[in-house]
Amino acid sequence: MQKMLEILALHGPLTTWGMAKVVLHDEKSGIRTKEKEYRRLLKGRKDRGKHSLAS
Incomplete structure (x- = not known):
């Protein structure tokens, strides 16, 4: 976040x-x-090594 x-x-x-x-x-x-x-950080999501399902 600091680098961003x-x-x-x-x-x-x-x-x-x-x-x-x-x-x-x-x-x-x-x-x-x-x-x-960067997009994940801005949205507040964390990468847990899982894929999210597209709805």
């Missing part, structure tokens, strides 16, 4: 995809994973 706040403080308003690109600008394959992690 640092990114937003330095770069202004960004989407979760934009925050992931700031952190992983050289690693294209890891951007999606990091973006999912």
